[in-house]
C-alpha cells in the first residue's frame with residue numbers, strides 16, 4: 001500500500017477508535033514508504049511490524065529507533081525466524097535467510113529494540129521447551145539476552161500443507177464448539193486486515209476471496225466473520241496467534 005492509502009485507512013481507524021496497528025506483508029520493509037507510514041501510524045497508536053529482518057541495514061535500524069523515540073507509542077518489531085540453525089530455518093525461508101535475519105536482529109538489538117522472535121513450530125510439540133531454550137541461547141550469542149520468543153502453531157495451508165499435511169475434514173469449528181468459548185481470543189473478533197485490494201477478516205485468510213469483507217475499514221468493521229475455514233480451527237485451538245500477546249497454549253515470550 002502507498003503512504004496515501006495507509007493514511008486514508010488510518011483516518012478511518014481513528015473514527016473506529018482502533019487501539020493498535022500491525023504491518024505485515026510479504027515483507028513490509030520492501031515498501032519504500034514504510035518509514036513514513038510508521039511515522040503517520042505512531043502519531044495515533046502503537047505499531048508492530050512483522051518482518052523477516054533481512055532488509056535492515058544499519059541506517060534503517062537507526063531511523064526506526066528515532067521514530068520510536070519520537071513517539072509516545074511503542075514500535076515493536078516481530079521477526080520471523082523458523083529455526084535455530086541455517087539448515088532448519090532456510091529449509092522453510094530460503095537459502096541465506098538465517099544469516100541475514102540474525103544480522104537484522106543484531107542491528108535491532110543494537111538500536112535498542114527488543115524484537116519478538118516468532119517461529120512456526122515445525123518440530124514435535126513436546127520438544128518446544130528445549131527448542132525455546134536453544135532460541136534463547138542463539139540470541140544471547142548476539143547480545144540479545146532473555147529474548148522474547150513466541151512459538152506459533154503451524155497453519156496447515158499453502159506450503160505447509162505440502163510440507164506436512166493439510167487439514168482433515170474433522171478440523172473445523174462447529175456451532176457446538178463455540179458454546180462457552182471466549183471468542184475474544186480470535187483476532188477476527190477485534191481486528192481487520194486492510195490491503196490495497198480491500199479489507200479482510202484477518203491476515204491468515206488474505207488469499208481467501210471469501211474472507212474479503214468490504215472496501216473500507218468502516219464497512220468491514222460492521223461485517224461479522226463466519227469462521228468457516230479450516231485455518232480457523234488452529235486459531236480456536238491455539239488462541240491469538242497473530243497478535244503480540246502469547247497464545248493460550250504452546251507459546252512463550
Ligand code: SF4
Pocket residue numbers: 186187188189201202203204205225227229231232233235236
Ligand atoms: S483464521 Fe479464522 S478464526 Fe483465525 S483470525 Fe482468521 S477468521 Fe478468525
